[in-house]
Amino acid sequence: MLPPPNVTGTLHMGHAFQDTLMDILVRVHRMRGEETLWQPGTDHAGIATQMLVERQIVQEGGDRHQMGRSAFLEKVWEWRHASGGHITRQMRRLGASCDWSRERFTLDSGLSQAVTEVFVQLHDEGLIYRGKRLVNWDPVLRTAVSDLEVLSEEEDGFLWHIRYPLSDDSGSLVVATTRPETLLGDAAVAVHPDDPRYASLIGKTLRLPIMGREIPVIADHYVDPEFGSGCVKITPAHDFNDYQVGQRHHLPLINVFTPDARIRDSLEIFNSAESTPAEEIPSALRGLDRYAARKQILAQLESEGLLVQTDAHKLMVPRGDRSQAAIEPYLTDQWYVKVAPLAEPAIKAVEEGRIRFVPENWNKTYFDWMNRIEDWCISRQLWWGHQIPAWYGPDGHIFVARHEEEAHSQASRHYGMPVVLERDPDVLDTWFSSALWPFTTLGWPEKTLDLARFYPGSVLVTGFDIIFFWVARMIMMGLRFMDEVPFQEVYIHGLVRDAEGQKMSKSKGNVLDPIDLIDGISLEDLVAKRTRGLMQPQMAAKIEKSTRKEFAEGIPAFGTDALRFTFTALATQGRDIKFDLKRVEGNRNFCNKLWNAARFAMIQVPEISLLHGERELMAPERWIIGRLQHCEAVVNTAIDQYRFADAAHALYQFFWNDYCDWYIELCKPVLREDSPFTAAQQCGTRNTLLRVLEAGLRLLHPVMPFISEELWQRIAPMLDKGGSSIAVAPYPIADLQRVDPEADADTEWLINAIRAVRSVRGEMDIPPSKLLPVLLQGGVARDRTRAEHYQPWLFALARLSSLEWLSDSEEAPRPLCNCWEI
Template identity: 60%
Template sequence: MEKTYAPHAIEQRWYDTWEQKGYFAPQGDGESYCIMIPPPNVTGSLHMGHAFQDTIMDALIRYHRMKGNCTLWQAGTDHAGIATQMVVERLINAEGKTRFDYGREKFVEKVWEWKQQSGGTITRQLRRMGASLDWSRERFTMDEGMSKAVQDVFIKLYEEGLIYRGKRLVNWDPVLHTAVSDLEVLSEEENGFMWHMRYPFTNGTGHLIVATTRPETMLGDAAVAVHPDDERYKHLIGEYVELPLTGRKIPIIADDYVDPEFGTGCVKITPAHDFNDYEVWSRHRDMSAIADQPHGGLINIFTADATIRDNNDNFNLIPQAYVGLDRFDARKQIIADLEQQGLLEKIEDHKLMVPRGDRTGAVIEPFLTDQWYVKVEPLAKPAIKAVENGNIKFVPDNWKNTYFEWMRNIQDWCISRQIWWGHRIPAWYDELGNVYVGRNEQEVRETHQLAADYPLKQDEDVLDTWFSSALWPFSTLGWPEQTPELAKHYPTSVLVTGFDIIFFWVARMIMMGLKFQDDVPFKEVYIHGLVRDAEGQKMSKSKGNVLDPIDLIDGIDLETLVKKRISGMMQPHLAAKIEKATRKQFPDGIPSFGTDALRFTFASLASTGRDIRFDLARTEGYRNFCNKLWNAARYVLMNTENQDNGLSDEAIEFSQADLWITSRLHQMIEQVHKDIALYRFDRVAQAIYEFTWNEYCDWYLELAKISLQSENAALQRGTRRTLLSVLEQLLRVAHPLIPFITEEIWQRVAPLAGIEGETIMLQPYPEADSAQIDSDAIEQIQWVMDFILGTRRIRGEMNIAPGKPLPVLLQNGNTKDKAFVENSQAYLLKLGRLASIEWLDENVPEPESAIALVGEMRILIPMAGLIDKAAELARLDKEIQKIEKELPRIEGKLNNPKFIDKAPADVIEKEKQKQNRLQKHLQELLEQREKIATL
């Protein structure tokens, strides 16, 4: 092995080998274990959430592959309709053209061309993470087979009356000119205004004051609502007000939706432009006062690009002065006109949640349009029952409550999008508006006996990408064909995902799986937390705290990191702030940690359900862990290559240390199996780390040296065999978390341990064997460690040189202590660097000594000749005085309100940490001084 652990020298080489040899494909006849990757967007690149999620999935897949399951991790990407269309449109715009210059067919060809050339970024990055996906079965939501599945599902649901076309409110992006899902709408608090407007009573007796954050929508008001119990307005219910600037009269209605404490307690009801108002209108639309209005009160004032619509569509309801104005220009004009007419009461500053499209940053409008919908209530009932009866289990269990809350209040699903890239809706219209659904136009004509020249036009819309991804668990396995893969791997084993798409994806997969496969799509749903920065803040480009997993693997210099963080920002004014923060946080850039260290970091943070704070210091620590494992393997190889490792017919003898480390290995293996079953990868990582670092490396390798240096050849063979056997099994235990380093070391260790095989990833996962657990050896070696730690603690407290041999006296020991001393002399003398060990006669006076305890037994180290008491006290006094001088300065800062108010949070936190560190060190020095003073 190379002297230095260099992850880049091994990672790509091993991944290429694994993939080329087909190790990722399902193997054998074992029980199926299948995970479907949440398909990343074809436009995407790997972010920390992906890397975290994929580490968990890969660990599960590698574990079950080694357990003998017929294991499939299904690979694939989502066509990402809106995101992909935007990418390609930007390329076209750079040519000075638009998609309309190309036309639909040529534009779609352009998208496919882009996909072939540039759409594989994220799959290459998944390989860098060591993801053992079966790439030979990679699917794409727009490939031929999946497109057929989407079409078949649409047609079947339509024929059963579960898909329909209707006019309802949707989230509308006025830049993209399409409906978008709630998940594509980002709502953040912004500074705005609350305008208070006067709505005059039609009887001329006064006015109501209505408060709104969107005065432009008043042009579409159908009513003013008050709470039915509000004493201020009860007497006005059923009266009318004149809608300012329009001359229309609208009724005052009563509805529990109104909060009397908010604003004036009077709410304008604009049903075509507000989701809540739409619900109010739905409850009151049969009132003659509303039903008699044009459009029954449902007045759409906007065009697709959020300008004020022409009057031809609105029965001349809108004053001509506003027609054609952008919504925000219309807002300014309306405010000016209200003020001129004395109808503007006041304007207040107001913070409000503003919904913006995640792709464009444009303010989203609730918009009344014709769209295609899935009637979901009939599909939701069996999906709710599947979780209620335990056919699907959420981990952690509390997430089922979120699922139930959504599913029991479910609304019909808008599945149409007004773009060109995606699965085009298989519906055709004739000139009379009749709708015909089929696989193609020819089938429609034959089914409905329409002549070849009968005019038909296909629907221009495409399906929401969540529609195709809802079919992912069975469409990827070949459905609607009844393939062997479908029979073997459906239902899948577990879905690994974040809580934010429980409704958008998880619930829809359950509904579709039960509908089309008559079975749940997965047996468990593991909900993981979100990756946040070290301070617990959400990672976002605008905050400048985003980390790129590939940068952590490869490393990145400061200047490149700065350029990367500020490029393409939606808020360019934040660039200077982000550059400053980046230079402060990473003055030397980000070092290269390698994939294994990053994966181990993610695993160590993966407790069930909680968000995780990602701290680079932990990754650095796990890079050191990998290095520790590497150096331990080099030591083992140096002592076992070209040696008799106990595999011959020669006599073999095991030391207590050999029996102890083997026992601890099997205890650790047992714990790892339990924790993987509970998805507690944090505890798996902790168990592997503590066994590797604290027991195998720090203790066993040192204890083993004593056997290797003995004259007993049988004992040497036993220890060499144990060194290899434990290391080889440890590598297999750790492989699902850190696949590259474990493969590299295993290839060298396995032959020496008598293990045959091409790769560690197809070796059996170690199983705990209770017969290998020797409780006597565990007790004895634990006693030895406590003994040695006691003597080391005395060395540290008394400032005795590490290499100075210490005489030890023992007192108050029982029969077991005496037997352990007798059996462990070599360990105690060599690892403790002791000159001698003697039991103190009861009749001999106890010398002036430092004392440590092992159970009831006292370890005495006489201080005579070991330390200069006066000199040591003087040294300690000097250190104590230094800290006592420094502490008041820090405490003064932290008690100064000006410092607390003005200093950045990270500066304050560092001062607090420094204060805690000094206080702890001072306490240790005072305790040490007291011990020496009493000698």
């Protein structure tokens, strides 16, 4: 199953790596004759798409709010039809062999109906509800965002120490905070229950600076007595940890900000134990941006003698990955999925082995997340997406229905007469529709043939970062609506990092575009690409300098196959990938070597008739056939066990070392014009040369589909084989009975003898054009027999003028240039 990429996206190295591994699996199983479906599609990417189109509208002098929702959505659909297929075209460039006739989009009408059906059913069961809770709030986009859309990085900040007077003026507490602007919403000050400094103050009240209202001193184990003063301001409506403390102590939730993170005119108070009237905020602060309000509040505290000290402080700042705005924990009404009842069977499915994580250590991560799972916020304050199927009556009563007519029918029964309904303007989190992908793409809620044939899937290949956001939710939804897990195995791959192990990011200037590696890119174009659209424009000069140093000549074209082989060779279980262009260059050379080897093989058969007739397979032929069987065994086992790097290593060793470096060399003395070999021996060599190559190309095809297809279409017809594509030719399965130990031993002896003579040449700097007399001594009878039998190969490939075997009593002539053991 293909994780649907964002429709706004472009192929990055993570996509290319992941898609390569999935494509290998799909191609292997397809060639084995198994019914195979790799379902393609794209995600509507709510925030990303809305931002992109909204920017275009602003550039054209428009405004989406003036346009209205309907006109804006028409504009988004226009963009989708014109530009939304870019990433899938790039995936085809990479060789992804999906069933493109089945391509889906998460906002397709069929999928949208399925999403609505799931929402209604879960709501009717009490598993979807509307509630007021803290969420990650992006004040620029003015919407809730998921944890995955929040990036936290360390930044320079300050720790301000503020004095809170006791209500009876008998003393004060000093509170350390990084966010004085939220002081207006403080509901308490907390100390550790075992901190002797403050034991006598627990239960007393403080006078909140600026606002003047009384707040309690409470004791909670959340407080770290070693941090700052050991006193913590508790602002339940503006901090996730404070929210938990507030729930334990039944504190009011006091909202200070508007949706765009400005100071409200008056406080918004919820969940108070007692009815609390709305409290007005000082006029000097109203409407100020949160950071402007911070300055104003600090200035007022200082003027009142309540700002004790200011310390430089490193802190983690959560920012929206799209807007780069600091995320605000914000109290809003949102829609939630009650996930605990759904999580229980999903945990059990992995415990019972119905789903297996590879590598196995990811089981622990899965269980850790699932056992502390919280309700899932599924609403977003956007226009682009699946609009929530809920309508509000005149008194705010909610009607959840499959369509507006059904909602009106419910309302008429509820009110006893027709009423005007207003639809909820929010849309669903894109992860909601993605969680349904395994079965909705196959036609659910209808009981289709595809659903029966392809659900559950076999394997999901994905990164560890979305185990909770996507994998776990697919398992929960699959079990709830299909009563079956969506897949049996989940292969978790590592991250693609740069050659130094650094995470690739545009801000670091170390991003590589896989299409640039395939096609090549000039230095100037690469510099322009890396420095365009930076969130921190001041980094452009540094990025340009490092790019010019690392890629002085730009990036050459390596081709798709070299890139895919590199990804495969680097795919070691449980490890991130250090991506080095030198590896791609080496694998481009591998492609060239393979091409030249195939060209040599075809040249040796100028007429097809030379492949017919009596055949005799000599030791080198039986040896290379055996080497192929070993390679087939290793590759099949490795792929079945998701050991992609092992498969790539076996393929490389077979083609480069066994076939190209040695078997082709061993063929040359047999196939030359003045060959002493018989016609049957030559026929056997020609057939083996081509047949081993043809089978090897089929074995290699899932990893390097383009060169293998091109060469196979030329070679297979010479052997009376062929077909529409190598992609549907049988995948080679090892037959270890074809391994000939005697031929292996003889050929390895021959290779070692040739290698030894060549080594002497190298040590003595003797050119290959000079024929060498060789004397042999020692050994056993089998060595003498081999030396005699394999003279044609030894003389031709070791470039010998003579070969003489001395008796044990004879003394070798002096000076002896060198000696070796065979």
